[in-house]
Amino acid sequence: MGGSKPLDDGATAEVSPNGDEKALAVSHQVLATTAKTASKKPRIDCIDGCRFALVFPIIVGHFVRFGTNNRILLKLLTQENVLVGGFFIISGYVSGYVATNIGERKADEKKLKEPELFFWQKVMSYYPLHFLISTAFAPLFVLVDRWQKNPWSTTNFHALLNYTLMQAWFPSEAEIWNPPTWFLSALTFANALMPTMVLPQVAGLSKHGLKNLVGGLTAFSLLQKLSYSQAWQYHCRGGFTCKTNAPLLWNMTRFHPIGALIEIAMGIATVRDVMLDDNVERSKPVTNPAWLFLASYASLALRITPHLNLNDAIIRSAVFVPLYSRFLTTMHRDCMAERPSAITRFFGSKTMVWLGSLAFPMFMIHGPLGQLFYKKAVATRLWGKIMPQKFFPIYLLLVLLSGHVLNEGFVKNKFVQRMSARAAQILAKHTRGMLRDVVDEN
Numbered sequence: 001m002g003g004s005k006p007l008d009d010g011a012t013a014e015v016s017p018n019g020d021e022k023a024l025a026v027s028h029q030v031l032a033t034t035a036k037t038a039s040k041k042p043r044i045d046c047i048d049g050c051r052f053a054l055v056f057p058i059i060v061g062h063f064v065r066f067g068t069n070n071r072i073l074l075k076l077l078t079q080e081n082v083l084v085g086g087f088f089i090i091s092g093y094v095s096g097y098v099a100t101n102i103g104e105r106k107a108d109e110k111k112l113k114e115p116e117l118f119f120w121q122k123v124m125s126y127y128p129l130h131f132l133i134s135t136a137f138a139p140l141f142v143l144v145d146r147w148q149k150n151p152w153s154t155t156n157f158h159a160l161l162n163y164t165l166m167q168a169w170f171p172s173e174a175e176i177w178n179p180p181t182w183f184l185s186a187l188t189f190a191n192a193l194m195p196t197m198v199l200p201q202v203a204g205l206s207k208h209g210l211k212n213l214v215g216g217l218t219a220f221s222l223l224q225k226l227s228y229s230q231a232w233q234y235h236c237r238g239g240f241t242c243k244t245n246a247p248l249l250w251n252m253t254r255f256h257p258i259g260a261l262i263e264i265a266m267g268i269a270t271v272r273d274v275m276l277d278d279n280v281e282r283s284k285p286v287t288n289p290a291w292l293f294l295a296s297y298a299s300l301a302l303r304i305t306p307h308l309n310l311n312d313a314i315i316r317s318a319v320f321v322p323l324y325s326r327f328l329t330t331m332h333r334d335c336m337a338e339r340p341s342a343i344t345r346f347f348g349s350k351t352m353v354w355l356g357s358l359a360f361p362m363f364m365i366h367g368p369l370g371q372l373f374y375k376k377a378v379a380t381r382l383w384g385k386i387m388p389q390k391f392f393p394i395y396l397l398l399v400l401l402s403g404h405v406l407n408e409g410f411v412k413n414k415f416v417q418r419m420s421a422r423a424a425q426i427l428a429k430h431t432r433g434m435l436r437d438v439v440d441e442n
Contacts, residue, residue, distance in 0.1 A: 085321045224259060299315055
């Protein structure tokens with residue numbers, strides 16, 4: 001879930017808050033060496049524009065119960081745990097596109113030469129905004145802890161987990177302070193493995209190997225979801241939400257960094273299949289990506305069926321992620337055609353690319369803003385009550401405007417970008433050898 005500036009070859013761009021691992025910024029200009037000819041990778045603005053179509057329904061889903069009583073709408077719009085799988089797929093898709101070579105079964109050696117620098121550049125592409133929002137709203141988060149009568153040791157532990165991005169490893173604490181930031185916690189673990197254990201190995205696979213990898217990862221991911229479902233239930237019975245009687249098991253299923261790594265690796269394998277297309281494959285007609293886009297989002301409608309209302313975990317791994325991955329590869333190929341489809345042009349339009357640039361700031365700020373208006377302990381003290389349903393569109397507008405302000409005033413700020421780049425270099429220097437064997441030059 002990223003910012004707005006296209007990535008290009010070099011450390012400064014990599015560490016800006018518009019880093020590719022945030023999901024989602026595929027506007028980049030990295031050098032790719034294919035055969036003996038050096039050429040720049042084409043921009044793929046349509047992928048960049050997809051970010052908003054993922055983040056907005058997630059934001060809506062987190063607080064829509066305060067905006068409507070319509071049971072069908074609530075069933076459809078409270079499946080944010082399904083859609084977040086798309087974030088991890090796009091994170092892998094973009095990382096694979098940026099850090100591996102087109103037409104070659106190898107990674108970009110220049111980018112992965114210093115694994116520690118690669119890792120810290122990724123982290124510093126999203127950590128500054130996380131730090132800013134966490135610190136700005138820290139008084140609120142601490143007060144909530146106090147109102148819940150948590151001891152100071154618990155509050156300190158929450159602060160430690162939040163600032164070190166370790167919360168996803170603790171299922172009982174994964175949603176502390178700013179709950180959506182568990183995504184960054186899981187992503188940070190995956191980033192640590194990217195430069196040495198994931199990207200080079202996946203980049204070395206043939207198309208056949210990539211298909212086998214995606215199939216194996218899908219089966220492994222689904223096995224985890226089946227294990228959870230067997231321990232609880234496969235279907236969502238009752239109300240518009242599925243209140244599990246085993247919340248820690250559910251948190252392990254949806255938040256665990258290993259599960260995130262699997263989906264990110266699937267995204268890398270998916271984009272590599274497109275990057276290895278030969279001239280014959282590139283000349284083949286491309287299916288209209290609109291059908292796959294509609295099919296992937298239509299999987300959410302299973303919730304309102306009488307017999308296929310599967311839980312979020314099953315829908316995510318068995319239906320949404322495979323369809324959404326296919327949508328991305330189809331649109332990727334379509335954007336290189338002479339006459340791209342309407343949906344490809346739509347997601348690549350200036351408006352959607354601009355909205356996509358707001359996705360990460362909106363994702364980061366919507367939780368704290370939602371707590372101000374809808375968390376009972378906070379809202380009743382500030383406003384005397386939880387905000388009424390008619391306020392919900394205003395809340396969404398505030399999230400959009402706040403995202404724009406954060407993007408323009410902080411994410412794109414040159415000073416912040418320089419400081420982030422410098423921090424990544426310093427951290428890489430002091431952690432040299434953390435991700436590789438290093439021969440002591442002395």
